[in-house]
Amino acid sequence: MNPRLLIAGLLGVVMTGYIYSVPDARLFRDPAMARILFTHVPSAFVASIFFVVAAWAGLQVLGKGRVLHRARLHAAVELGALFAGFTMATGILFSRVQWGEWWHNDPRQTSFLIVLLSYLALLGLRGAFSDPEKRDKTTAAYAVALLLPAIFLTFIYPRLPHVAQQSFHPSTTIPKGELDTAYQIGLWGNVTAFLVLAFFVYGLRVRQELHSRALENLDDHLADSHHDSPDSRVRRPVAVRRED
Amino acid sequence: MIPPILVFVGLWLYVAKIDRAMKASEDSRPKS
Numbered sequence: 009m010n011p012r013l014l015i016a017g018l019l020g021v022v023m024t025g026y027i028y029s030v031p032d033a034r035l036f037r038d039p040a041m042a043r044i045l046f047t048h049v050p051s052a053f054v055a056s057i058f059f060v061v062a063a064w065a066g067l068q069v070l071g072k073g074r075v076l077h078r079a080r081l082h083a084a085v086e087l088g089a090l091f092a093g094f095t096m097a098t099g100i101l102f103s104r105v106q107w108g109e110w111w112h113n114d115p116r117q118t119s120f121l122i123v124l125l126s127y128l129a130l131l132g133l134r135g136a137f138s139d140p141e142k143r144d145k146t147t148a149a150y151a152v153a154l155l156l157p158a159i160f161l162t163f164i165y166p167r168l169p170h171v172a173q174q175s176f177h178p179s180t181t182i183p184k185g186e187l188d189t190a191y192q193i194g195l196w197g198n199v200t201a202f203l204v205l206a207f208f209v210y211g212l213r214v215r216q217e218l219h220s221r222a223l224e225n226l227d228d229h230l231a232d233s234h235h236d237s238p239d240s241r242v243r244r245p246v247a248v249r250r251e252d
Numbered sequence: 253m254i255p256p257i258l259v260f261v262g263l264w265l266y267v268a269k270i271d272r273a274m275k276a277s278e279d280s281r282p283k284s
Contacts, residue, residue, distance in 0.1 A: 024256065047255035090266055098255045202259075209267060216270045220277040 013208050019201035030190040041105045044098055046194050050202035051094035052120075056162060058088030058206070059127075063155035066148035078144045079217035083210050085134075085151055089127040091206065096124050107176055116177035119161040126154055140224075 032039035062084035068077035099120070103112045111117065130150045137143035165171060187195065 044255050047259055051259065086266075090262060094255075094259050094262060097258055101254060205263065209263060209270075212267065212270050216274045216277075219274060223277050223280070 016205035046198045048098040050199045055091035062151040066151035069148035079214045083213035092124045116166040
């Protein structure tokens with residue numbers, strides 16, 4: 009078994025047991041719902057890391073354009089969008105329970121929705137190209153261009169004083185260390201487990217992309233070599249009439 | 253309990269998609 013999957017599995021089991029043993033948080037409409045923190049925050053953390061990885065791989069693709077960087081770019085964009093989707097889904101669930109509405113028009117919800125939609129748009133755009141070279145270069149340029157807006161909308165905009173005043177979403181609890189110790193342990197344990205699991209899946213996706221591209225190249229190479237070789241002319245199985 | 257299940261199912265589906273893509277490229281591998 010892959011060691012990263014084993015570690016992620018063990019961490020997952022331990023952390024799942026742990027988070028259901030921590031005491032319920034007070035000041036919540038449904039005190040047990042505070043545990044959503046252990047899924048919501050690690051998802052956002054992992055998504056942000058993949059956005060950075062995608063931009064970094066994008067720069068490499070725009071520069072050297074090696075096949076490994078191309079595979080990393082596609083894997084990082086997909087996983088970033090996937091974990092951003094988890095973040096949004098858990099946030100909407102929390103909004104329903106705590107704030108009473110599925111969509112609360114909270115500035116933080118809205119700004120993160122823009123980030124999520126931007127990466128989903130990138131996936132849509134990528135699918136529109138049939139030429140692999142154009143697909144890679146466009147994805148790379150978009151991923152690089154999107155990093156700064158994503159950072160601004162995720163980390164800076166929600167913390168601007170006039171925006172933070174309107175938002176119900178807590179922004180200072182974790183940076184100021186206002187979480188109980190039990191919740192701190194649960195949170196960072198889950199961040200670790202999510203990171204290990206996410207990078208395990210990332211490794212799988214990169215390997216699959218490399219494998220597919222290697223086979224495509226082999227296909228092209230075989231087609232070219234058949235085309236170039238004088239011995240590989242099409243021979244039709246025609247019957248030769250014997251002239252006696 | 254819903255959020256961890258959501259993450260688990262999401263990742264499971266994504267890994268299944270990777271697995272299908274891997275098998276599809278294996279199947280289309282040139283035989284010669």
